Amino acid sequence: MHRVGVLALDGVVPFELGIPARIFNAARDRDGNPLYSVATCSLDGGSVRTEGDYGLAVSHDASLLATVDTVVVPPSHRLGPIREEGRLPGPLRDALAAIRTGTRIVAICTGTYVLAAAGLLDGRRATTHWREADRLQRMFTSTRIDPDVLYVDDGDVLTSAGVAAGIDLCLHLVRRDHGSHIANEVARSCVVPPWRDGGQAQYIQRPVPDPTTGSTATTRAWAMQHLAEPLTLADLAAHTNMSVRTFSRRFRDEVGSTPGQWLTRQRVDLARHFLETTDWPIDLVAHRAGFGTGASLRQHLHATIGVSPQAYRRTFRPQQAAG
Template identity: 75%
Template sequence: MHRVGVLALDGVIPFELGIPSRIFGAAQDSEGRPLYSVATCSIDGRPVRTDADFELAVGHDVALLAEADTVVIPPSHRLNAIKEDGVLPEELGRALAVVRPGTRMVAICSGAFVLAAAGLLDGRPATTHWRETERLRRLFTTVRVDPDVLYVDDGDVLTSAGAAAGVDLCLHIVRRDHGSAVADRVARSCVVPPWRDGGQAQFVRRPVPDPATGGTAATRAWALERLGEPLPLSALAAHAGMSVRTLTRKFRDEVGMSPGQWLARQRLDRARHLLETTDWPVDVVAGRSGFGTGASLRGHFHGAVGVSPQAYRKTFSGRR
């Protein structure tokens, strides 16, 4: 069983602290057996203050992290000092030193500042809450900060945007570890979507648009029903009753990416689902998901997932 250790610092935000236990704790195999064990620690094993009006008792000290396969660092107001000078507090540095090499490190929201201060994000892509991305970039100039996405997966180091984006990241980890079917069951159990369109750019405060100009939600729903068909920008724009330029701008405002990027992601998700749940040849999966040919699917799939469609199917089709 994969062991997840969650580090609760003083000032921890209870919502984000509870995400790993809720998501990983709901992940089960087809016979109902748990796939993860989740435990929470503080630096000294004592209760921690939260940013609410209560304290939390934890069952472990940082020795727990030495046994963890994945370590999760939720946001905490204790991180304000790191946000000022970018220096990792000595006791927090000692806590992270017990983590075994190769352990997967996960930061939710401003937990990214801990990983950055520890040098774990040097030269790597990362994200955090959109209010803090500029500060993260300014303090840690070697980190490749992406302010628009909900989460960043860089293999053994993963970071998420704020609050509920931690749910998106943990579901992504379950999907990466055990496939879409398991992640979908977890999402249904937790009454959340298996994945959300776009990135955190859609949540950045902007002037309220003119209601008369409409939005792209209906066109996105229309496109999802036709992923196997050619969907040029002109067709999307015609359905939305907009120019291509206006459609592109609205897509970026509403989902944080261009129409082409959004469409590629939806088609990739469809292909993953079909690879897991059918025995169709790769060429058929490519046609049904809108990639046209098996060669096109292989290129996109390897670029996004890191393996071939056949290798992905071999790993996940038996975990339905």
């Protein structure tokens, strides 16, 4: 059983505080046994104030963090000297220093400030809510802040953007730990999308189309069912009954990327699913995911996550996956 400790600081945002327990507690093995245990602590074991008009009682103090396998720091709207000066209060500094070597450490949204102030992000790439990215970068110049992604996986230290990106990051961890089948079951249980690529843009300028214009949503759903086919931009535009130019513009307004970029991302995700859940040869995986050849799949997978299909399968495919 993988143990997760969640640190609630004064001013904690309740939504993000609840994400780890909701996602990790939903992860079960094939026999229905829980794969994670989640416990929440405050620095002194007492109740904490939230950003709302209520407080929360917890069952543990910060000594919990020295006993778990993953530590999660949700955001707080009362970070005080951490956000203003990059300085950790003594009790928080001591609690983080007691975390065992090798423990996985995760920050959601402005929780990234805490990790940065503790020196845990020195020389690393990280992210946070896009509104805080510039400030965080100015304060912690040795950290490479990427404001344009949903989350960053840097091995034993992971950071996410705000709000729902915390869900994406926790699902990513379940996927990393136990494969796509269990992560998809968790997503289905929680009624959330099973996969949003960490490199997806945080902020889309116009996420909702004008009510007087058509949407590309129906065509996107259709394309998801035909990823193995050689879809062209003209095919997508024709399905929506739009010109190529109008379709491309509206697609970018709604999704935040070009149709070609979006198609590639969906195909990479589908290929990853096949690599995790089947014994198919690489060329067959490439064909079923719409890449045509194994060489094309290798190129796109390496560009996306930096590994070959064979290496990805060895790392992420559970031993009990069906053939």
